[in-house]
Amino acid sequence: MEMPAERVARSLLKVKAVFCNLEHPFTFTSGTVSPVYVDMRKVISYPGPRTEIAELSASCIKSRVGLEKVDVIAGGETAGIPYAAWVADRLNLPMIYVRKQAKGFGRNAMVEGDVQPGQRVVLVEDLVFNGQSKVKFAEGIRNTGALCEHVLAVFDYAYTGESAAILDVAGIQLHTLTNWPVLLKVAGDEGFFSPLEIETIQEFLANPRAWSQKRGGV
Structure with missing residues (x-):
């Protein structure tokens, strides 16, 4: 039986x-030059993959967090919002979203929607890169008096696992549906990428800074 991580990876590739x-190569806003770019916003335009990812995300929360331990689903501005909406709908839970920067003043300056002190919030995101932005979103949620101890990201971009370590220091447990090793295996087995492309992506992921600097990036 095919694992959920492989199903999600295939959906992203399709x-x-x-x-x-x-x-x-692509140049990110940070100045990093990369042979690969992941655009999770593409998923919103495809009902089939969208439904599959939403259902697997909801199942992940049920099994790894426990539905009885979740009061609210949150999405991070902007790409995380549709993913959070799909999951909140399937779990029949309230939803909020968190801004990247505070707007106005007060305890709810970063949060849109209703959340009460003490409520348990799961942050749902499209992907996690190094975890730092997720910590900031969680802090915005915590500033309302609510609790945020879990983050679900569809794709784990970090090749070396640093995201989980950064979130762990902040008291947040990271849950992901798929990652680079799984995606590259599916891509190779099913011909989405050539052997050279996969080898180059692996080289980049092993040392992004060195790969980027050799090509004029930071």
Whole structure:
């Protein structure tokens, strides 16, 4: 029986949410040059993969957190909002979203929607890179008096596991549906990427800074 991580990886590859370009690498806003780019927003346009990912996300929360321990689902501005909405709908739970920066003043300056002190919130996101932005979102939720001890990300971008370590220090447990090793295996087995593309992506992920700097990035 196929594992959920492989199903999610295949869905991302089918909707072309993962781009690879060896001749003209991507330059991120940070200045990092990369042979691969992940655009999780692509999923919103495809009902089939969207439904599958939403249902697997909801199942993950039920099994790893426990539905009885969740009062509210949160999404991070902007890409996490649709994912949170799909999950909240399937779990029949209230939803809020968290801003990247506070708007106005007061304890709810970063949060839109209703959440009460003491309520248990699970943050649902499209992907996690290094975990730092998720800590900031969790802090915004905690400033309302609510609790945020779990983050669910569909895709774990970090190749070396640093995201979980950063979140753990902040008292947050990370749950993910799929990651690079699984995605690259599916991509190779099913011909989504060539052997050279996979080898190059693995080289980049093993040392992003070195790979980027060799090509004029930071």
